[in-house]
Amino acid sequence: MDSIFKFLSKARNISTKIITEHPKKSILLLVLLVAYYFCLPKKLFEPPTATVVESNEGKLLGALIAEDGQWRFPEVDSVPLKFKICITQFEDAYFYKHPGFNPISMFKAIGSNLKAGKTVRGGSTLTQQVIRLSRNGKKRTYWEKTIELILATRLEFRYSKEEILKLYASYAPFGGNVVGLDVAAWRFFGLQAHQLSWAESATLAVLPNAPSLIYPGKNQERLLKKRNRLLQKLFQKGILDSTTYQLALLEKLPQKPYHLPKIAPHLLQYLAKNHKGERIASTIDANLQVNANSILKKHYQNLKQNQVHNAAILVMDVHSRKVLAYVGNTPTDNHHQKDVDMVQANRSTGSTIKPLLYTAMLDAGELLPGMLVPDVPTQISGYTPENYNEDYSGAVEAKKALARSLNIPAVRLLQKYGLQKFRDQLNFFNLKGIDKPADYYGLTLILGGAESSLWDLCKTYASMASTINHFNETSSEYYDKEFSEPIILEEKQIDFGNKSLEKTIFDAGSIYLTFEAMKEVNRPEGQESWEFYDSSKEIAWKTGTSFGNKDAWAVGITKDYVVGVWVGNADGEGRPNVTGVSSAAPILFDVFDVLPKSAWFQKPLDEFVEVEVCRNSGFLATNICPTKTITIPRKNNYVKACHYHRNILLNQNKQFRLNSSCVNVAEAHNESWFVLPPLMEFYYKKSHPTYRPLPPFREDCKNALEPSMEFIYPKNNSRIGLTKNFEGHLNELVLKIAHTKPRSRVFWYLDEKYLGQTTNFHEMGILPPKGKHRITAVDELGNETMVNIQIE
Structure with a gap:
């Protein structure tokens, strides 16, 4: 210990003596040391890089070329072993031993160049080549070589050998506009860098030395010789065994560049908005994405026969809220807006938010699943909704009205529940397309009067499914951040927030009953008897069709997955027979067929209580x-x-x-x-053939005062415009009533003027003049009903 202190003391004394005796030299040395320390830029490379999207397994899904027109991926995070061995053996055999330059190689290169009278050999190490690449555009002179040498030694102090190799693999030129190992592996072999064989790795290792060799169909013989010499060197050094060496020699050279994968082009564009020039690890499952692409391509062949050119698919994992497949459009052409991302596009919702109203009313205690809801001709403040099939059930159970997607019951329920209240609740789901006040939408809100995107609808149903799962997995608790945005970046994790005994917005029981009703939706052709097969999947699903057949939707939910499908034309053109059931649902079930089978939801028993209801009315x-x-x-x-x-x-x-x-x-x-x-x-x-109308009163009994007839059309306070036929004459206004005793005679009046009578079929055509009128119907027992109308 004493000897160490003596040595340090002696060294300090010598340093002090030198500084004292040679102050100018000492200052100069200090300046040189500071200059040497700061001579290397903090960031060696700052060229623009491509935007790269990879799957959750690291497979390339797609890339956008860098702004300068170069295929240059962001820096690699590792260099594959085969390429590492090939490049060091070819370019710099003493890479792991020298301090940044190799004097012996330099002197040999100088001697060879002087003898030949031109540059025939380079003596640069890989470290020096990294410096040369970072000083792009500098002339290759001896002075420049000197600068490279100094910077190379400084680079060795800053980075490890492995980090220097990563810089080389990221920025080395491989011919044309291909820069970096990752792109070169894709462009010339259609593989990821770590998948390359020894022959392929050797081919790429010799290219930065002479990148012009790679042009397809040119200089193939020279390239082959360079590659084989490297393979021979690897064999002679015992790196390759005889069999591997012989097989490597048989491998052919690349003949033409491969196109980079375009597995998720719309996702690439979507992520590039906020992650331009980055390497993005997405949540996409590459195999599922490929399957979804194939499914949509298959259905597109049929859809385009009806001049329907666009469609989209989104698949989400309920538990992690990660997006597993993102197909933004069909493989159509530019004329039909192939680049429009229909996953993010806001479109008319059709009937896709009806389940939200059903859940809301169950949650509010204002609805029972089997409760009868009127399904009759309806007019509310001048608005006349119609069912898709233009028919009426009279009365239908609420759960069946949802399963059959009946419009009139939905409108009546929305009016009963409260338009403003429901509109306020929709804010909670952050459906970004629904951004207008309740009065703007009116009751059409529930029938597609609003717009939303596939992204937002899927995230909403995924959150509802997750609410049931979490309630059953915990001690009957909820999470306060259950309704969150989907996860698309693999590095991120969903934050469900804190547990709570209070529901987030809807209780698990109401959501469960909604999904039970949605499970009973009639499936498309070929899937009608699904429940009779053990292999069948229980899926809660909902379709939607917008006015004019412009948008067809299908959203399916299981315990583990949510799948959403949209079909239509991006330009808004409607086409006949474009419906959720016929156009979107077949795609939905094909996607579910390639997903793992998912169990049905466990009933959240703690959220339920038994009650007695009437068997007939609910x-x-x-x-x-x-x-x-x-x-x-x-x-x-x-x-x-x-x-x-x-x-x-x-x-x-x-x-x-x-x-x-x-x-x-x-x-x-x-x-x-x-x-x-x-x-x-x-x-x-x-x-309902089992329905029994009330028996008639016995003849000697006086009729009780009870409603016996009601107007079907027109409704009270209607404003009606009479249309003309092809001959230019006005079409009649057809009056129609329902009577409990159809055989009764009914007498008709217009403004107290007698029009005539009907029996059995109580319909009458009239041509009233413009203005306000009162229509009265009186039966033979004196029962009376009337409506007021205005002819415009």
Whole structure:
């Protein structure tokens, strides 16, 4: 220890003496040392790089060329072993031993060049070549060589040998506009760098030395000789065994450049907006992406026969919220907007947000799954919704109305629930296309009056599915950040926030019942009897078709995956027969076929409670209706008790109704009867043969005051414009009513003026003049109904 201190003390004394005796030389030396330290730029390379998107397994999905027109990928994070060996053996055999330059190689090169009278040999190490590449454009003179030598030694101090190799592999020229090992591997062999064989690695190793050799069809013999000499050197040094060497010699040289993969071009453009010039590790599953591309391409061949040119697919993992497949459009042409990303495009939602209303009303305690909802001709403040099939059910269970995507029940439910309340709830889902106030959309909001994107719809349903999963996985708890944006970058993880006993927006029970209803949607052709096959997948799914057949949607949900499909024309042109069921659903189920089978959702039992409901109406039970027990979300229930059942008095053979005017009430037979209002009954009994209309009163009984007829068309306070036929004459306004006793005679009046009578089929055509009118219908028993209209 004492000897060390003595040595340090002696060295300090010598340094002090030198500085004291030679101050100018010392200052000069210090300046040179500082200059040497700062002579190397902090960042050696700053050229623009390509935007590169890779799958979650590291496979190349696509790339955008750098701004300077060069195929130059961002710096590699590692150099494959085969290329590392090939490049050091070919360019710099003493790479791991020298300090940045090799004096012996330099002297040999100078001697050879002087003897030949021209440059025939280079003595640069890989480190010096990295410096030369970073000083792009400098003339290759001896003075420049001196500068390179100094900078090379400085580079060796800053970086490790492996880091210097990575810089070389990232910026070495490989012919044409190809820069860097990664691009060269793709362009010349269609492979990733780590997949290259010994022969392929050797070919690329000799190219930076003479990059012009790679042009297809030119200098093939020279390139082959250079490659084989390198392979021979590897064999002689024992790096390659005899078999590997002989097989490597047999490999052919590349004949033409390969195109870079274009597996997810629209995702590439989407990510390039915020990550230009970066190497992006995405969440995409490469195999699934390829399958989705193939599925869409197959269906596009049929769609374009109907002049439908665009479609998109999005697949998400429910648990991680990662995007697994992103197909932004079909392989169409520029004339049909092939570059438009239809995953992000806002389009008319059609019926795709009906499940959100259904869930909202279940969650609010204002709806029961089997509750009857009117499905009759409807006019609300001048708005007349129609079902897609232009037919009516009279009354339909709420869950079946959702499964059949009936428009009129949806509009009636939205009006009952509250347009403004539902519009405010939609803000929670961050559906960016829905950005107008409630009054702007009106009741058309639920039928496609608003716009959204495939991206936003899929993330919404994924969050709903995840709500059920998390509720069952935890102690019946929710996460306060359940409804979050999808994850597209592999490095990111979803943050669900903190656990809470309070629901995020909808409770798990309401969402579960919604998915149960969506599971019953009739599947497209070829999938009708899916439930009878063990291999079939239980999928909650919803279709949507916008007005004019411009947009066709299908969204499917399982415990593990959400798949969304949009089909249409990017320019908004509608086409006949473009519907969610016929155009989008077949693609949806083909995608689910290539996904792993997913179990159905576990029922969130803690969110349910048993209640008694009327078997026929689905409303809360009364003491006069047949009942059944169902489970509903555990919350305050605001659904009314059943009003469709009432007690009636019948004679002994139950043919006629009785009342106190014709019989002693105590002697009559009392029975509960399921009764719908006349208009609902008119349509309901057509598709429900077991429905029993009320029996007529016995002749000696006075008719009770009860509604017996109702206008089907027109509705009260309608504003009507009469159209002309092909001959230029006005078409008649056809009046129509529903009567509980169709055989009754009905007398018609227009503004107190008698028009005529009808029996059995209560319809009458009239031509009223412009202005306000009152239409009255009176049956033979004196029952009366009327509406006010205005002819424009």
